[in-house]
Amino acid sequence: MPKPRKQLVSLEATPYYHCVSRCVRRAFLCGTDPEGRSFEHRRGWIEKLILDQSQIFCIDIAAYAVMSNHFHVILHVSQQRARSLTSLEVVQRWHQLYQGTLLSKKFERGEDLSASQQAILDERIDEWRERLMSISWFMRRLNETVARLANEEDQCTGHFWEGRFKSQALLDEKALAACMAYVDLNPVRAAMAKTPEESEHTSVKKRAQKAKETYSPNHPKQQAYGLLPFAGNPRQDMPEGIQMRLTDYLELVDWTGRQIRENKRGSISEAEPAIMDRLGIDAEHWLYITQNFESEFKGIVGAAHEVKSKLSQFWDDQRERRRAAGIAACKLRLS
Structure with a gap:
């Protein structure tokens, strides 16, 4: 039985959440259906709404990818910004x-x-x-707007989305990096694009395009507008942002994508990105989780010790904490 949303979101535990919404009735969000009708223009709806809403809500966008019948978005909730309004x-x-x-x-x-x-x-x-700092309200407005536009275009009524969006809490840097790579490589895995930078309506394409245009791609103020910036390696007085360099992340995504496309699981490139060593990531586990993130992990994702230490912030019931779904996968893949 699905868990209440309050048991899947705890801003005290983590500000990062991976959310997925899928269509019902075999509806097409984007792409071309079996009858040849194109819905590609709807990708623009989703991307624009995601980025526009992030400027209103106190929620940043770490990654997103719009697929044919679903979309992914990784949200970062800024409580400090909301409290200062x-x-x-x-x-x-x-x-x-x-x-x-x-x-x-x-x-x-x-x-x-x-x-x-x-x-x-x-x-x-x-x-x-x-x-304004609620992922439920963010996703609610986003999905309501898209459903209304799509139903008007399809000249029909009824549900467009599944009853609930899926939410996963990302507890640490490794879980965040793995989930972002999983989201950004969705079009490549689906054979919709040959490379991440050619993946239409994804955060990685937006980041890569901006990186090519600037002389200092790792500077937070010279990165893609509307996306949570990469703030660099952890240090004192660190600005708000993802704790790694943008160039490291782009190299990591490219390396991961090449391994997936060429079916070279466990084969480590001689030019392996430095971030792999910095995060302590095993290559074979990394390739597995970036292909199976949704199916492998449940509501809370992170190193096993992080999951255990923060369960009380999600669930009050002792039995629920003892049998937290997915903790075995976290122990095997992310510890």
Whole structure:
């Protein structure tokens, strides 16, 4: 039985989550269906919505890939950013997503509110602030918008997506890197592209294009707009971002993609990226998990000791913690 969303998300444990939404009724999100009808333009819907919403929500995009009947997105929740927003900024952001209330519209226009009205609005603002850093609300609006557009185009009604999006918590750097490579290589594995940088509507293509255009690709301010930047190797006073260099990650994805396409499991290239050694990743395990991330791992992903230490932040029930699904895979593949 699916677990409640509150048991799959704990911002105290990790800010990183891998989310997947799949179509129902054999609907096509993008691509071409067996009857020859093309839905390729819908890729642009998804990509634009993902990137646009990240500018409104206090949620960054680490990776994404839009496939024919599903899409992947890795989200990074910034609690600090959400907590630092003023009341007016919260209202302005929320009004970009939904209509708001009469009181919030008056407040945005700078009109005076009575003490009781302000108290009511303050409660609503606190609620909206929480929603602006909620992956459930992020995915809800994204999926609702796409479903509405697709149903209008298909001239039909009913569910477009499965009942729930799938969510996986990524507890450590190794789990994050593996999941990002898994997402970015989806089109290559599906024979939709020959190389990662040719994979349409993916974060890796967006990152690679920007890297080619700049003289300092590893500088966070010179990386692709709208995506969580790579902040470099861990150090003091580190800026917000993914703790590795962009060039290391692109090299890692390219190396991994070449091994998958040429069916060379366990064969380590002489030019193996330095990040493999830095993360302590075994090549054979790495290739396996970057091909089987969804099927191999369940709701919480990371080194086994990380999973065990943070289970109480996800589940209150002692029995649930003792038999956490997927911990054996984490111990085998990520420890």
